[in-house]
Amino acid sequence: MAHKKGQGSSRNGRDSHGQRRGVKRYAGQAVNAGSILVRxxxxxxxxxxxxxxxxxxxxxxxxxxxxxxxxxxxxxxxRIEPAA
Structure with a gap:
């Protein structure tokens, strides 16, 4: 067993946050003008x-x-089906 950490583990340990992409409004949902549907x-x-x-x-x-x-x-x- 190594008695020191070595180069690897001390230089790792970072990760970026997810960017929250995806569908925000699903089919059949009512939306207002300007609502984000998909990122x-x-x-x-x-x-x-x-x-x-x-x-x-x-x-x-x-x-x-x-x-x-x-x-x-x-x-x-x-697409958006306009509200009547």
């Missing part, structure tokens, strides 16, 4: 009707309504 890297989920894109690819609601996620042509699209 993502790149367009894993694409914007549909009444959905805007931030410069970090965050999807957000452009109007009040209900969230819907649809799959078409091999891609997932988020």
């Amino acid at each position: 993502q890297v790149g367009t894993r989920i694409h914007p549909g009707r009444n959905v805007g894109v931030g410069r970090d690819y965050t999807l957000y609601a452009l109007c009040d309504g209900t969230v819907l996620y649809e799959s078409s042509k091999g891609r997932i699209v988020a």
Whole structure:
């Protein structure tokens, strides 16, 4: 057994916090304009009707309504069905 720690364990012991990405509002949920729907890297989920894109690819609601996620042509699209 070593009687000293060695180089490894004294230099390790760091980790960065998670960035809280993912879906924030699920299908069927009611949202207000400006609500964040998805935080993502790149367009894993694409914007549909009444959905805007931030410069970090965050999807957000452009109007009040209900969230819907649809799959078409091999891609997932988020859209907002406006409240009547």
